[in-house]
Amino acid sequence: MNDFTFEERSLMCIYSGSGTRTGLIAALEDMRGYLQPDEDDLRELTDSALGKLRRMTDADFEAVDLYPDFDPEDPAYGG
Numbered sequence: 001m002n003d004f005t006f007e008e009r010s011l012m013c014i015y016s017g018s019g020t021r022t023g024l025i026a027a028l029e030d031m032r033g034y035l036q037p038d039e040d041d042l043r044e045l046t047d048s049a050l051g052k053l054r055r056m057t058d059a060d061f062e063a064v065d066l067y068p069d070f071d072p073e074d075p076a077y078g079g
Contacts, residue, residue: 004064008049013066021061025053 004012015027032046053061 003054004049007045007067008052009064011045011049012053012064016066019054021053021058024061025050028053 006056012024015031016024017027018024028046030049032050035046037042054059
């Protein structure tokens with residue numbers, strides 16, 4: 001299972017300090033508690049990522065590449 005959107009992956013990368021699925025879930029849940037009422041888009045993105053993380057196994061999470069190798073020559077990354 002690896003159906004995360006680019007935006008979900010970006011969010012997960014920011015909050016994945018522990019390196020574990022359960023740690024990431026805890027960090028996202030904690031961050032969600034600080035969201036303001038007008039931050040609906042971020043709340044929906046967080047909820048979507050959390051739902052996918054909760055449905056996957058730790059082994060599935062290990063296969064998720066949160067830190068892809070970016071080709072510095074690729075025009076998409078300023079090359």
